[in-house]
Each structure stands twice: as C-alpha cells, then as structure tokens.
Amino acid sequence: MNEKKPILGKRYQRRTDYHNYIVGERAKARSSIIKTVSNCRRLSVPCLCGRDDESLLLATIDRWGIPSNHLICMYCGLIRVSPRWDHDTYRRIYEGHFWSLQTGQSNITRERFNLSIKRSVAFARTIFEYVPDIKGMRIIEIGCSYGAGLQHLKGKGALLVGYDFDRDIISAGREFTGLNLRHGGIREALNEMESRYDFVILRHVFEHMLDPFAEGKLLRDLVSDDGLIFIEVPGVLNFFKWSPDPIFIFNTFHVYSYCLRTLRQVMERCGFSLIRGDEHIYSLWKPSLTINISPWENRDEAMRILAFIRPMERKRLWGQMLPIRIYRQMRNWIYD
Ligand SMILES: [Zn+2]
Structure with missing residues (x-):
C-alpha cells in the first residue's frame, strides 16, 4: 500500500x-x-x-x-x-x-432506460451538430449498454449496430429498442464485420480502456479510411461544470482521465487526427495517413x-x- x-x-x-x-x-x-x-x-x-x-x-x-x-x-x-x-x-x-x-x-428497468434516453439528448444533439446527415452510414457503437444513445439515431437512414460485454443489458436493450445489439467489444466486432464501418461511436468507454494504444489501433481497423470516430469521455477540465467536488474526478474504473490535449496525444499515436472537440469531452476524429510519434512533454x-x-x-x-x-x-x- x-x-x-x-x-x-x-x-x-x-x-x-x-x-x-x-x-x-x-x-x-x-x-x-x-x-x-x-x-x-x-x-x-x-x-x-x-x-x-x-x-x-x-x-x-x-x-x-x-x-x-x-x-x-x-x-x-x-x-x-x-x-x-x-x-x-x-x-x-x-x-x-x-x-x-x-x-x-x-435490476435493469425500463424506467432506468428512459432516464438514459433523457441523459443522451446532449450526446445526440452533438452527433447531429458534428455530422448532420448520417443517411446511408454504417454506424457501430462499442460499449453501447442497452442502446439508449443509438436509439436517438434511429429513423435517419443509417445502419445501426451496438456491442457490449454485459449480456443482461444487451438482452434488455434488444427488448427496449429493437436494435441489433451484440455481445462483445472491438475484437468481436472486427471478427464479425462484413466491411469497415463509416462511423464508430464510443461513449464513456475510452477512459476505461486498460491499453488505449492497442485498442486505438484496433479502432483503426474497424473504421473505413474516410470514416469517422466519435469519442465522449468525462473531461478532466470539465468536472466543475457538473460537480463542485473534485472527488468525482477519481474513479478506479477510469484508468486514464483525459483532457482534450492528452486524448489527442493518444489518438494521434493510434493513427487518428482531431476534426473537432471540446473539454466536455465530445470529440470527432478521422484516420490519418501518418502516426504522430513526437514526444509528449x-x-x-x-x-x-x-x-x-x-x-x-x-x-x-x-x-x-x-x-x-x-x-x-x-x-x-x-x-x-
Ligand atoms: Zn505523461
């Protein structure tokens, strides 16, 4: 200790x-x-x-x-x-x-699902601000839980798939949303995919990744060369906006806590470049031709x-x- x-x-x-x-x-x-x-x-x-x-x-x-x-x-x-x-x-x-x-x-209840739908409104607003037209896109969410985020993207002409490790939550999510929700994470999605996705979404997932470089490189294989990645993580520089108590920054499950700059350093090393983002953190990325390995100091x-x-x-x-x-x-x- x-x-x-x-x-x-x-x-x-x-x-x-x-x-x-x-x-x-x-x-x-x-x-x-x-x-x-x-x-x-x-x-x-x-x-x-x-x-x-x-x-x-x-x-x-x-x-x-x-x-x-x-x-x-x-x-x-x-x-x-x-x-x-x-x-x-x-x-x-x-x-x-x-x-x-x-x-x-x-228990996983419909009331809780409805609460998550409400809490996903800002996410959905940001997605459509960043990418106004998702028609025809093949969209995948990794760590989708019961699909409350994907539910907001329904009816816009996109193909939607979600993956999560929790079998109970997926089965509840299928019942609540009727969406194509599958068991697994990035590796399972790669094994099962027919072709690369146009748009990959990770909401409150990246900060849980134990090896962000390895997972980030797998993300590069999941998204098409002209595709997009959306990442939402709790930004360290944003905490005071929702809680005046710094204890909430510290979460054993958030093995890395990012600001936009540190997230960018990781993503650039995985082969992505930032299109736009803020300190919330909502961020949009595209695959880049080069991998930035410059020192981080x-x-x-x-x-x-x-x-x-x-x-x-x-x-x-x-x-x-x-x-x-x-x-x-x-x-x-x-x-x-
Ligand atoms: Zn460091």
Whole structure:
C-alpha cells in the first residue's frame, strides 16, 4: 500500500467515511468489489507518455470509496490509476458488480432506460451538430449498454449496430429498442464485420480502456479510411461544470482521465487526427495517413490541470463552511 499523502489533502486518503452518499445497492456493490480485489494482482503502470517519474499523487481513494492511487503525470497532464488491478479482475467486476455500483440498482428497468434516453439528448444533439446527415452510414457503437444513445439515431437512414460485454443489458436493450445489439467489444466486432464501418461511436468507454494504444489501433481497423470516430469521455477540465467536488474526478474504473490535449496525444499515436472537440469531452476524429510519434512533454498542460483541480477543492471547502450567500460573495471576490 502506498503510504504517501495525496496532495489534495486528507479527504482524498484511504478512508470511506467521507463517502456517505454511497448507500444501498451501491454500498453492497462496493463491498463485493473490495472483497474481489483483495487478493488480485496489481500492476504499476507508467504514464502513456512513457514516463513514470515526476508523477504526483492526487488521491488514494476514489469517488466510490474504493482504495486506488490516482496520479497526475507532470510531463503531460494525464491522470492515471497506478497500481491498478489486472485485466481479468476488471472484467469480473464489470460483469458482476459495475452496473449496481454505477446505477444504485440491482435490476435493469425500463424506467432506468428512459432516464438514459433523457441523459443522451446532449450526446445526440452533438452527433447531429458534428455530422448532420448520417443517411446511408454504417454506424457501430462499442460499449453501447442497452442502446439508449443509438436509439436517438434511429429513423435517419443509417445502419445501426451496438456491442457490449454485459449480456443482461444487451438482452434488455434488444427488448427496449429493437436494435441489433451484440455481445462483445472491438475484437468481436472486427471478427464479425462484413466491411469497415463509416462511423464508430464510443461513449464513456475510452477512459476505461486498460491499453488505449492497442485498442486505438484496433479502432483503426474497424473504421473505413474516410470514416469517422466519435469519442465522449468525462473531461478532466470539465468536472466543475457538473460537480463542485473534485472527488468525482477519481474513479478506479477510469484508468486514464483525459483532457482534450492528452486524448489527442493518444489518438494521434493510434493513427487518428482531431476534426473537432471540446473539454466536455465530445470529440470527432478521422484516420490519418501518418502516426504522430513526437514526444509528449507538455508541462504547461499538467500545471493547467493542477491549477484547475486545486482551487476546486478550496471552493468546496469554502462552500461547506459558509452560508451559501456569503460563500458566493467570497467566491466572486477571490476567484473572479
Ligand atoms: Zn505523461
């Protein structure tokens, strides 16, 4: 166990008593996960930029109250979990406990599906802003869950296919949407495809990938040479917009946490170039003729991310201690 202190302070250390929002099915799932990982193999991983020196420890506990080390690389700004569990352990948890941890429910219900449909509206709006006409396109979503995102793309003349590893969620999704949802991930999709896809969608999937270079290269085989890839991940520089609490940045299942720049560095090394994107992160990519292997060193980005997270924690503390009206006045005075 790493005994070092996280730079964000005591609240980000290995203890779960700050996590009183984890209750019911979530708390049960967390206990099962902590039990499952108690004897698993842990791997120390260098940053994707190749460096493992000069990483700062941000937290030793995540948003769920699961002990895990979250580091920021001071060379490039990428946040990673290290050491992390091995591939089989992640796989077992995704199959057995992840759904309950994420949703707080043990069953897959139509109500939950309807909620996901609502939550996918911004995704669908962005897709049609980026690619207004999808008619005739062969579209695949990897990690489609029960198809709430694909459901928004129905009726526009595109061929839609989704893949996910969770058999229960696929079968519920087939019932809810009538879509062609299949079991598996990128490898299964490659094995079963008749020809390359025009448009590949990954929503909240890329940050879970243990080996983004390997998976990214497989994506290159899945998409046609003039095709497109859409990637949505929770942008590190966007967190304050939906949560004023930095603990939510840290998620054991997000083995890498990206800003647009660090995502671009990974994608360029996999043979893609950015068409457009923002710090949400919504991003659109196309295959490129060259692979960018230039060094990543970008200390400015690391400083920018630290300069974003640290005040976030200070704001949270102020917010807790003062009546909200006074807090807002103080906040405007200090930060605006
Ligand atoms: Zn790095």
